Ligand code: IMP
């Protein structure tokens with residue numbers, strides 16, 4: 001891959017922790033934990049392979065078993081941050097579902113502590129390399145009571161001084177449950193100042209729940225694979241300028257989109273309308289990709305020049321959940337990088 005895409009400063013806004021574990025991290029966790037019997041080649045979807053949408057959730061369960069202690073969650077988080085930084089990511093919003101485990105004594109609160117401690121330690125050890133924030137995930141398979149519990153945790157942590165908890169992610173198997181049951185939770189989250197990143201329309205036939213979710217409105221949409229097919233949804237998205245987090249390889253590997261090409265993927269449909277789309281990985285480990293690879297695919301399909309690709313990655317700054325001082329810092333970083341790398345734009 002061209003160094004340009006790796007060197008290019010990038011923003012990752014849609015990365016699930018336990019879908020982001022690299023092969024090395026999975027191996028290290030297998031050797032550190034007592035979760036033996038986890039076949040390593042079942043924790044990712046290799047080159048040229050796909051799984052059905054439903055089946056990919058079985059894969060996440062395996063990696064989640066590997067992060068069932070405070071130490072393992074912390075180790076995995078630090079490893080994932082380091083790998084994103086090595087791929088040129090300057091700002092990362094990591095999302096993960098806080099989980100408890102009776103056998104190890106892990107609680108949901110300890111899970112959040114482990115993620116935050118990893119972020120803190122990494123930032124102390126690698127000053128100014130990468131800014132990391134955390135979105136607490138609500139898994140739609142786990143029901144409303146569990147979701148309320150996660151919301152309360154998010155509210156509690158967000159209120160702490162200099163908190164890195166910025167919002168809520170709504171994810172999990174889109175074919176399970178009804179997102180409308182969770183609307184009151186999202187309203188409470190918004191009232192508390194938490195931002196909302198909501199997975200929507202990953203499969204067809206979810207128009208009614210999508211319309212209800214869009215009426216909130218969320219701050220960002222995860223995937224939104226079939227939203228352009230519904231005029232009312234499209235209207236609400238355009239009117240409220242809700243950015244889409246798009247994950248090319250993930251959608252193909254989960255068999256919800258036939259290919260990453262212009263012909264098939266919704267990223268290009270929204271981009272052609274001048275609507276904000278942000279290139280993301282979803283799970284660089286599970287889907288065997290990197291953010292630089294995703295940028296390369298998008299840039300090549302759109303026929304973007306290096307300058308256009310640079311501005312495309314810069315445009316994501318507007319959609320981070322962090323405050324304006326962080327956005328200004330990121331703008332400065334982009335300007336400095338360009339000045340130091342002019343050769344990329346003249347060769
Ligand atoms: P974790 O929240 O860090 O444990 O990451 C794994 C979880 O992310 C899975 O159990 C799902 O809930 C969620 N996830 C990962 N990829 C997708 C996706 O494509 N759609 C919906 N949920 C997803």
Ligand code: ZN
Nearest residue numbers: 016171222282
């Ligand atoms: Zn996702």
